[in-house]
Amino acid sequence: MSVLARTVAALARIGWSWSVDELPDLVAAVGWVWRTPSEGTVSCRFDADPGNAGAFLFGAEVTALYLSLAERDEAAGPEAVLARRDGFRAAVDQVAELLGPPQARCPGPDPSAGWRVAAGMLEIVDRPGVLDLWLRPAPRRMPPPLVAPVADGTALAVGLAAAAASLPAGAVVTVLDARGGVRAELRQTDGTLTVTAGGDEMVLPWPAAGTAYRELAAGLANRWGDEAGELSYRSDLPVPHLPLPRA
Structure with a gap:
């Protein structure tokens, strides 16, 4: 089973309060390696074997968890966009095999697909530099804005x-x-x-x-x-x- 499938299967069944105090237990349940965050930090990283995972913190609360599925060149040209969509579709298909079709769909320059789970919303998010899995307390409410067209003379x-x-x-x-x-x-x-x-x-x-x-x-x-x-x-x-x- 891939790290994505293992992570999705674990996060989909875990309900928690989004408290920093519960974060070590959650990380262990998902199978990541816990790294104690520095005092006062707003983010922390874990080893996902393979890959990187992490959390964003606000005081005593966790605001989001993420797993980096692929890091890549941030090129913005058409060829890069189409290559990104191949990886995005493959990741969405993997999650859909476990959780069914996504309930939240957000096409656009940086598309995402989301599934409601016990703790909030799991999302596959396709950005220029990275393909991520996110767990958030609530879904994103607005799609990303359109950006100016790229004039690169492409066919x-x-x-x-x-x-x-x-x-x-x-x-x-x-x-x-x-x-x-x-x-x-x-x-x-x-x-x-x-x-x-x-x-x-x-x-x-x-x-x-x-x-x-x-x-x-x-x-x-x-x-x-x-x-x-x-x-x-x-x-x-x-x-x-x-x-x-x-x-």
Whole structure:
């Protein structure tokens, strides 16, 4: 059993008061190696064999526990985004095998998936530099904000794939031709990405691996062909990684 599976299985069945006094017993129950935090510190780290784990403290309370699943380059380009989604999907699938489908879904640039457990909310969180498992007393209430698009000259298919993989729930992106006609529309919910183009509809369940976004984007790019240079997009907010001008 992987360290992720062992940790999830243990944390899912433990109910506790989030007291610092109970933290050593919790760490032992999960199978981590206890390291006494320095006096006055706001965080502490444990050995997770393999990997690193830790806790954030506020006075006599623990505000969060985490397990680092993968540390990686903080590159923000489209290729890095798609590689991150592969790891995120694999981690979500592992937890889902134990706890079922996630009850909390937060697509976006730094997506997360969460499961309600006895002590609060377990989350897989995909950030540029690290893939983490978190246990928090309560779920995050808001998805992360959109960031400005990355202008890196990447080919349309890769940029579009990364953009689709970064849409938050509720986002609607409309791709327009030079005359203002609609060539495609992308709609992200907390469970699916729906893409309509030329009368066809494609539905991608969330979370999806980077390869799935690549295939979807390649199909759209092939459909547009040489016309791609004349396309623009319309959305309430800028879309990260999409190498098209905003209409």
